[in-house]
Amino acid sequence: MSISMRNVAWCAGGTVIVDGVSLDVAPGKTLGLLGPNGSGKSSLLRLICRLRQVKSGVIRLGESDISTMARREIAQRIALVEQQATTDADLSVKDVVRLGRTPHRGALSPWDKTDEDAVDAALEQVGMTAKALQLWRTLSGGERQRTHIARALAQTPTELLLDEPTNHLDIQHQLELLVLVTTLPVTCVIALHDLNLAAMFCDSLAVLCNGRVVAAGTPEAVLTEELVRDVFGVRAHIEKSRVHGRHYIQYLTR
Ligand SMILES: Nc1ncnc2c1ncn2[C@@H]1O[C@H](COP(=O)(O)OP(=O)(O)OP(=O)(O)O)[C@@H](O)[C@H]1O
Numbered sequence: 001m002s003i004s005m006r007n008v009a010w011c012a013g014g015t016v017i018v019d020g021v022s023l024d025v026a027p028g029k030t031l032g033l034l035g036p037n038g039s040g041k042s043s044l045l046r047l048i049c050r051l052r053q054v055k056s057g058v059i060r061l062g063e064s065d066i067s068t069m070a071r072r073e074i075a076q077r078i079a080l081v082e083q084q085a086t087t088d089a090d091l092s093v094k095d096v097v098r099l100g101r102t103p104h105r106g107a108l109s110p111w112d113k114t115d116e117d118a119v120d121a122a123l124e125q126v127g128m129t130a131k132a133l134q135l136w137r138t139l140s141g142g143e144r145q146r147t148h149i150a151r152a153l154a155q156t157p158t159e160l161l162l163d164e165p166t167n168h169l170d171i172q173h174q175l176e177l178l179v180l181v182t183t184l185p186v187t188c189v190i191a192l193h194d195l196n197l198a199a200m201f202c203d204s205l206a207v208l209c210n211g212r213v214v215a216a217g218t219p220e221a222v223l224t225e226e227l228v229r230d231v232f233g234v235r236a237h238i239e240k241s242r243v244h245g246r247h248y249i250q251y252l253t254r
Pocket residue numbers: 012013017035036037038039040041042043044
């Protein structure tokens with residue numbers, strides 16, 4: 001299902017945090033959200049799943065305006081993995097992933113095979129099957145991150161929102177995770193700081209600065225040396241990789 005945002009604005013503490021954002025993500029495609037710290041990426045992700053209410057503008061999933069959708073319907077469709085997700089102390093990894101099934105189950109409905117299969121598949125997809133019975137609080141940072149992503153996958157979403165999902169992950173797991181989420185049949189919006197990973201994996205990119213979209217389009221069109229200098233204050237050399245065909249960025253400190 002597509003995600004579209006039209007003139008989306010949100011304020012907090014008397015300050016405009018998200019300022020007139022209009023973006024589209026086609027079904028099954030991945031949009032990378034880039035921008036310096038505090039540019040509004042996490043805030044926009046929360047608006048897309050209605051954890052925050054837009055001040056003005058419209059967000060649509062397919063044809064549906066999310067402001068008119070039932071909270072449960074949104075929860076059945078959109079999974080959000082936040083940056084610093086925490087979980088109650090004494091749950092096992094599998095218990096945490098089971099929480100992803102909550103939006104699909106009624107208060108009295110028994111746990112069934114569909115739920116169990118979704119949880120097992122999600123654990124397998126992030127490589128956490130062997131740790132399913134370990135206590136969540138004893139996991140490493142990267143294992144916690146993968147568990148939270150498994151919880152989101154167990155939700156079997158049609159839209160997946162990830163806030164810096166590669167934080168804490170070693171390079172192998174960063175690549176595996178991005179291959180996984182960008183090949184799933186879901187529409188993805190991923191906030192990322194690593195411009196090279198964004199160029200490699202995203203179908204399109206949007207760069208936020210002070211809550212506004214300052215560039216949007218294909219990775220090749222968006223990631224220019226001028227943009228990296230103007231938005232991130234860093235000199236860079238960008239060229240097309242002869243190995244994977246995507247643009248890659250080399251940073252210059254002198
Ligand atoms: N509830 C709030 N009240 C006041 N200010 C807020 C609130 N939520 C976010 N902000 C501010 O909005 C700005 C954007 O925050 P946000 O977390 O969306 O940025 P970000 O681009 O995700 O940053 P980072 O890359 O550091 O994670 C920040 O300056 C933040 O302090």
